[in-house]
Amino acid sequence: VFALDVGGFEISTFALLAILLMPRIGIAYAIVAGLITTAVLYATFVLLLNVSVPLHFLPSYLRF
DSSP: OHHHHHHHHHHHHHHHHHHHHHHHHOHHHHHHHHHHHHHHHHIIIIIISOOOOOOTTSOTTOOO
């Protein structure tokens, strides 16, 4: 939960999945699985469920 405040949803999800999967399936497959799973979760929460995600990395003059 702490990582969500610091790194955001996408980075936290990717890092957690990659770290947990690395010993089981290898580094390259863990990175690919982390990227795919993060994209699926992002699409589910943001696009399908209309959950608003704060975009702190964008400049302040861009509004969504």
